[in-house]
Amino acid sequence: MLISVASGKGGTGKTTVAVSLAASLHGSVYIDCDVEEPNGHLLLKPEIQSEVALKKLLPVIDYAKCNFCGKCVDVCEYNALLNFKTEIVLLEELCHSCGACSYLCPENAITEEGKIVGFIREGISKINDVKFIDGILNIGEAASTPLIKEVKAKALPGRINIIDSPPGTSCSMVEVVRDVDFCILVTEPTPFGLHDLKLAVDVLLLLKVPFGVIINKYDDSFKELEKYLDEMKILILLKIPFNKKIAEDY
Secondary structure (H helix, E strand, C coil): CEEEEECCCCCCCHHHHHHHHHHHCCCCEEEECCCCCCCHHHHHCCEEEEEEEEEEEEEEECCCCCCCCCHHHHHCCCCCEEECCCCEEECHHHCCCCCHHHHHCCCCCEEEEEEEEEEEEEEEECCCCEEEEEEEECCCCCCCHHHHHHHHCCCCCCCCEEEECCCCCCHHHHHHHCCCCEEEEEECCCHHHHHHHHHHHHHHHHHCCCEEEEEEEECCCCHHHHHHHHHCCCCEEEEEECCHHHHHHC
16 A cells, blocks of 8 residues: 655645654555655664665767767757757756657667666664665756656555655655555645645645645644635544644654
8 A cells, every 4th residue: 555645835744744654553664755855764763774876867979970960859858958060968957868869869879878866775664663765866966756756666565655755746746646545645724834735635636646634733723724624525634733742752
């Protein structure tokens, strides 16, 4: 089973909820897909058993063969190549490693070379024997989705996998939540929390992923949040009170 824990905005307590859920289920799998700033390890304190580099394939031009016909530029859907007639310039941040330029080059002047963009770690936490997996994106890398795909693919069949999503509703969050069995949205009772929750709800409705909501730092002073959830008939899974003792325990 795949359960993602997501939020429309940062700072709602998403990782705290994801880690707590994993830690409460003996033998579960915690997968931290917030690869730009993974911090589940700070709470689960796993013993890391393996660390593997993930490489992104980038085109390399052989100028002994290239005649600057521009076919590679024409077929690149992401505008990652520029033809200056004396040089083909690659914009690495835009390249999606699709391989079209290499495959369709009429002169066979393009090969692909791997560049390390991040690392995948695996280990075991002594807290309830939780299997730990996370991804760490290299600083300066613009695209996190390829690493997220590889980290998510580490989910173990036959076990409960808790997937900690990046905040927001960008491509990285979409990659985590699609095709999961259930998504837990963590929000807070504030105008910003409600605004960004609505964006996350729209994503899940579009993807047809079943979901429910946990309200963290809850008090009843902001009525609009529960009014929206009631109008949308969205299940409230839990209300975590705005309590100093919880912060101290954390």
